[in-house]
Amino acid sequence: MNQNFRISSANNSPLINRDKTMSFHFNGQIFKGHPGDTLASALLANGQKLVARSFKYHRPRGIFSAGSEEPNALMCLRKGAYQEPNVRATVAELFDGLEAFSQNHLGSLKHDLMAVNDLFSNFLTAGFYYKTFMWPKAFWEKFYEPIIRSSAGLGELSGDEDPDQYDKGFLHCDVLIIGAGPAGLAAALASAQAGSRVILADEDFEMGGRINSETFHIAKMHGSDWVKSTLAQLSSMQNVRLLKRTTVLGAYDHGIYSALERKTDHLTSSGNKPRQILWRIYSKRAILSAGATERPIAFANNDRPGIMLAGAVRSYANRWDVAAGQNVSIFTNNDDGWRTASDLVAKGVQVKTVVDTREIKPIADIPGAAIEMGAQVVDTQGRHALKSIQLSNGKQIRTDCLAVSGGWNPNVQLSCHHRGRPVWQEELLAFVAGGELPPGMIVAGAANGKLDLSSALSSGHNAARSISDELGHKGKIEACAIAEGESTNNSAFWFVKDKGKTKRSWLDFQNDVTTKDVRLAQQEGFVSVEHVKRYTTLGMATDQGKTCNVSAMAVMAENLGKTIPEIGTTIFRPPYTPVSIAAYAGRSRGKSFRPARLTPSHQWAKKAGAEFVETGTWLRAQWFTKEGENHWQESVNREVTQTRNSVGICDVSTLGKIDIQGKDAGEFLNRIYCNTLATLKVNMVRYGLMLREDGIAMDDGTTARLSDNHYLMTTTTANAVSVFRHLEFCRQCLWPDLDVHFISATEQFAQYAVAGPNSRKLLQKIVDPEFDISNEAFPFMGCRNITVAGGTPARLFRISFSGELAYEIAVATRYGNSLMEALIEAGEEFDVTSYGTEALGVMRIEKGHAAGNELTGQTTALNLGMGRMVSKKKDSIGNMLSERTAMNTDDSIRLVGFIPVDRTKVLNAGSHFVSKGRSVETKNDEGWMSSVTFSPSLNHSVGIGFIKNGHNRMGEIVLACNPLQGNLLEVEIVSSHFIDPKGERLRA
């Protein structure tokens, strides 16, 4: 295609680089453009009018605007994994080789088979879904939903993983200036001169805002020259950061703003740089100078390709040297529309007619154009592109582009993100920022209703001055640049009344909402603006109704005989423009979704054939596959058997370790644990149970007393962080007078359980000979500071989770991997095994130890069979509320063991217990199975769980019901200590 619509004149735009031509594809066809083009301006330059199909009726649509407010021209860019749907062509920067595709059509763009929807438009009105898909009920899942799903949405994702990177970052400044139009630039210059740290952000790739689209002079130079020199000045200043291609998305608490910078979207390839960066900007003050958005006038068939916003038609002519049509007509209710006419003529574009709704004398002489005052456009013709328009005075005019101006709406969105409502200004016929602004924000320029250039400049400048005063930044601010003023007279004309009420006038182009839909919604009782919005989906498309909201309110007001401010606005929420999920995810994808913590001997475990499991953020060895083992159960059974018969080693470094010191450490622990810790002797270890204040068990573990004022607490892996937080709460908020301090030592020590009848013999080979670890010198629940392997400091604890003679040995983290190697080597003669979390779990169930499955946040010390541990002689967290009557009834649930009556059957965790002879119903529920395992030691399935009054029901047969898996099993209540109930092995 040739750029037949590119205008060449004496005053070519400086923002288009004609020395370089780029080619791009649209629906497979090759087009040409220049650096400086957007996809939209390049398409128009090539005469491409039809670019999209509307959402509901599949109406042919063309480019409507020249900015981020675009409702129509949504496209799919790039191919394959890089494919990105719903990109607004009006903000997509052109690059060489860009591939763009139109979306939302079946068949070609020109001959969309779904356009049949338009014929049924009488049925597809407001509330269509609510009314149609109600019945029959059975149709929903199989019929309606699949159809709706396949027709919902516009563009499609590729389904492949996005290969690009996205990043997040933090920025700090004194003044954040949102929008680099006249007000923003004037504000940035003044703030920077005052000495403030300034961030100036603008969504465009070319700063300057509307100045780039106009022909005004500022400070006696052409507007775009003034922008250039101002930007040069700003970028030479150390205290200024210019962020172009950056949309400020939302205003959050305490001066925090989010912004999306499109870093490499405009390049053929991102080249390993982030595609987009989501910034969090911390500001002391903010100036919202986001400009204004033009609104159209609604009239019958106002959605044809070629009908555009007048300001956009002017932008395409002035900034991009593109004529939106060969003979353009203007439809306006204000003076600004006339400027489009005169600017087009200046560029050599033929203006056919100017239609002004006002009964005043013409504003200007437009050479070659017919002037129709007090007239309206009542209908249009042309299926795939505008061909002609019809006026209220009966004239029919052949024209290929209609530039519509209904006035300008200040971009107040960000000023409302703290739920402040904009206020109506009758003289402007628009809402401006008002009410409660986000603290620290000033609104300036067109965003604040200063629609003419001269007052936009000065309002930005003055906003910066007052902020500099507040912040005490005293640098010399130069006088504000002067510009000529222009006329912005406006009139209240919102939509052309359709006398027959048969034709459709579009309000929301993207969601296909017409004035009729709004009327219908109100007739059906949806009167509130929030209800109309949700019922008709007006303003709920990806453009959030930027071009249509205010006009729609005018329609509602008219229908109800109210004024626009009486109708009220809906609430603006972030983000200002759509943001891809990838940007919000940033680097938190795949393996980086959250950190993985590796234990000190992770490398050893990997070499030894470990399968790893995520426990919280830790990766722990679950089991070790040896040669010839084909199923995890085989490996786990072997690990358990070898440990119980001889010796096994398990990495328990992930347990939380908290080092507690101070002369009140014992007293502190007494108050933390429900049992007594202060009486613990030095070099001994005690089990402790921690309750929450409500009397429910919170965590358990062993605590060692290393010296008079020095304890080492262990917590479960899962609760390490929350227990530490709890301890700090108790120390700082409850008992600040206690002399106690602590620090987490979880990552400072590697710790290994050495369990089994040969564990002492193995350790004796490692522990330096001066330390006697015989049963007499180092009894059960003893602990010592020792050295191993010829002088390496270590701590040895004689504690057991497996029920065997067992120890835990800790060394500094950096020795963990070597210690593991040394232990395995020393154990060779005993046929030592390493074991993982599965075997650990099997052995603790066989021993009847409670763990996470039992400490569920629902169980008390009494339930766990540890009721007598709660010392009544001292204060401790949870002590008092564990006394509550309801938690101490005779039929409270108790932790006991269960075995299947038929030993060949397998128990299910989560089964509920019902007494024999009772029906399987919730009302007969007596408790649940919390942990089950196949016991290699007993050669059948065993479980532990809670059942009412369990400790008094030994030997009783009950039913374990698992309705989910449809099985019902007879089980016998037994002691939860399946192995060595007297604890002889521990003390051996």
Next chain:
Amino acid sequence: MIINHPLLGPRDSSEFVYLGDASLMNRPQWKGEEADLVKTEETIKQYHDYLYLRNNPAGEHQELWYHEQGDRSWLVVTRNTTTHNISQVQMAKDVALKTLREK
């Protein structure tokens, strides 16, 4: 939100863990063994009220925040729950010590 930590200056709220109403600091006094008047209903009620009956005002609220990604201080933050305006930030330990001295 930004919390102005008394020791560390302004910090982003994402560094903190929220707990709730600062009245959780006013734990009932343990009455000692002599009160083994065995946990009269009244004592249990005191703990019950302390734990469960907390205010949740729309407006100024004193609440506990823990600087978990920082110096592990518990802070008493006075925050307006409708505007998120933070009017005062104190070290919880200082507040607790003051209460203790006043008893």
